[in-house]
Amino acid sequence: MNILFLGSGNVATHVALAIHKTEHRIVQVYSRKKVSAAALGNRLGVPYTHLVEEIMQDADLYIYAVSDDALTSLVSLNIAPQAMHVHTAGSVAMDIFKGYKKHYGVLYPLQSLSKDKAIDFQGVPLLLEASDEVVKQALDALAKEISGQVYHYNTEQRLKIHLAAVFANNFVNHLFHIASDIMESSDVDFNLLKPLIKETVEKISHLSPAEAQTGPAKRNDQKIMKQHLEMLKDQPKLQSLYRELSQMILEQYLHQS
Amino acid sequence: MNILFLGSGNVATHVALAIHKTEHRIVQVYSRKKVSAAALGNRLGVPYTHLVEEIMQDADLYIYAVSDDALTSLVSLNIAPQAMHVHTAGSVAMDIFKGYKKHYGVLYPLQSLSKDKAIDFQGVPLLLEASDEVVKQALDALAKEISGQVYHYNTEQRLKIHLAAVFANNFVNHLFHIASDIMESSDVDFNLLKPLIKETVEKISHLSPAEAQTGPAKRNDQKIMKQHLEMLKDQPKLQSLYRELSQMILEQYLHQS
Numbered sequence: 001m002n003i004l005f006l007g008s009g010n011v012a013t014h015v016a017l018a019i020h021k022t023e024h025r026i027v028q029v030y031s032r033k034k035v036s037a038a039a040l041g042n043r044l045g046v047p048y049t050h051l052v053e054e055i056m057q058d059a060d061l062y063i064y065a066v067s068d069d070a071l072t073s074l075v076s077l078n079i080a081p082q083a084m085h086v087h088t089a090g091s092v093a094m095d096i097f098k099g100y101k102k103h104y105g106v107l108y109p110l111q112s113l114s115k116d117k118a119i120d121f122q123g124v125p126l127l128l129e130a131s132d133e134v135v136k137q138a139l140d141a142l143a144k145e146i147s148g149q150v151y152h153y154n155t156e157q158r159l160k161i162h163l164a165a166v167f168a169n170n171f172v173n174h175l176f177h178i179a180s181d182i183m184e185s186s187d188v189d190f191n192l193l194k195p196l197i198k199e200t201v202e203k204i205s206h207l208s209p210a211e212a213q214t215g216p217a218k219r220n221d222q223k224i225m226k227q228h229l230e231m232l233k234d235q236p237k238l239q240s241l242y243r244e245l246s247q248m249i250l251e252q253y254l255h256q257s
Numbered sequence: 258m259n260i261l262f263l264g265s266g267n268v269a270t271h272v273a274l275a276i277h278k279t280e281h282r283i284v285q286v287y288s289r290k291k292v293s294a295a296a297l298g299n300r301l302g303v304p305y306t307h308l309v310e311e312i313m314q315d316a317d318l319y320i321y322a323v324s325d326d327a328l329t330s331l332v333s334l335n336i337a338p339q340a341m342h343v344h345t346a347g348s349v350a351m352d353i354f355k356g357y358k359k360h361y362g363v364l365y366p367l368q369s370l371s372k373d374k375a376i377d378f379q380g381v382p383l384l385l386e387a388s389d390e391v392v393k394q395a396l397d398a399l400a401k402e403i404s405g406q407v408y409h410y411n412t413e414q415r416l417k418i419h420l421a422a423v424f425a426n427n428f429v430n431h432l433f434h435i436a437s438d439i440m441e442s443s444d445v446d447f448n449l450l451k452p453l454i455k456e457t458v459e460k461i462s463h464l465s466p467a468e469a470q471t472g473p474a475k476r477n478d479q480k481i482m483k484q485h486l487e488m489l490k491d492q493p494k495l496q497s498l499y500r501e502l503s504q505m506i507l508e509q510y511l512h513q514s
Contacts, residue, residue, distance in 0.1 A: 171432050174502055175432065193422060208437065209434035
């Protein structure tokens, strides 16, 4: 297939680099920022543009890896309405293409991708959705060439998965940030927690998170929870977060026992 | 040294197994539950008892790996007041021994330990505190025989580290639990998130959590946050947690930029 990329950010870069290694041909990169278009175009050694009117009309597959707002405006442009068009967003319905394109779908990489960090793309789960059998076959074949983990989910499921990912990735990282601040407030290196963090994740490889739960809230240790809340008395937001999470764990546990 | 263990739970088991491999001698295991005392005693092949009056008086070092409540009552018993006494709790001050014992300290393994899960004890950070130089030397030497990560911190620091650990371990696991529930409510296997979770932790091996932060709240994407809050409208507690964590990240980011 002749493939055209719209976007030049983290997702565009990693998906394009992965596809670049296959037999498929990336014919052009479009990005509204000239330097970004050039950066990815040059990295791939393919033509690029920052002008929508220069976007080639004869590609087989258009991959939109842009912000949600940019996606809305790009979709409505009159670009190759008979070709296949897919976006890469976890939180956008497939039907954003409806009425504008004939064949469309989604290819959502469920991974935290950074432009400057190499990743083994074979291990990145790709969540596909397709408007019809033609797109489904084409996307499935393409996805399986770049990843060993290819799945088909509908929009509702993908939106839920994206929401779950915010808890398991973005919010978890923020808890690491909080832990790091607490450590540093006592002149202790955050690295000290790394073995514990590693084990926290290793545990859920063979136990469900419900089974893996430990800690003061799980065993309803009021004395320690009171001590911790007292230690957080000068940080009301942290204190409230501690209380809220402990209460949720407590209720889960009481409910289970 | 002749060492006596009070306790037979997860921490007692792992510390005792690690010490068992050294030249030191475990002379007895005490646990208030007869079957638990027998289980650990037999596992180590050493004498055990569930009666406080049978606790040997002539050990060099007494290690208390018991619940905080049990610790309070055991400490006040008249057992070998001239020997060394250490507890293994992250959240209890060293001075709990003060007035009862002459030489005392803390040996706190900063790790989530489960009786039935083997762990490489060499990689478990051991946080030490000592009432005097005699205990400090003895504990340091013992700790370095069983772990490659030995540190000295005072009570205030250890309490903070323990609090940070609740965020980075217990609360993080609860977020995994929430993510798992969200996935399952849409008939999606939680395992799909594992590569993302693995990357979340890998990222903080070379970036600070502040640098590693991503997601809708970080980039102040009000549209997606609104969509997520709407998806959680039937779960007011989750909705409030989502709002609270997003707000904290948002403020962090605005503060930084």
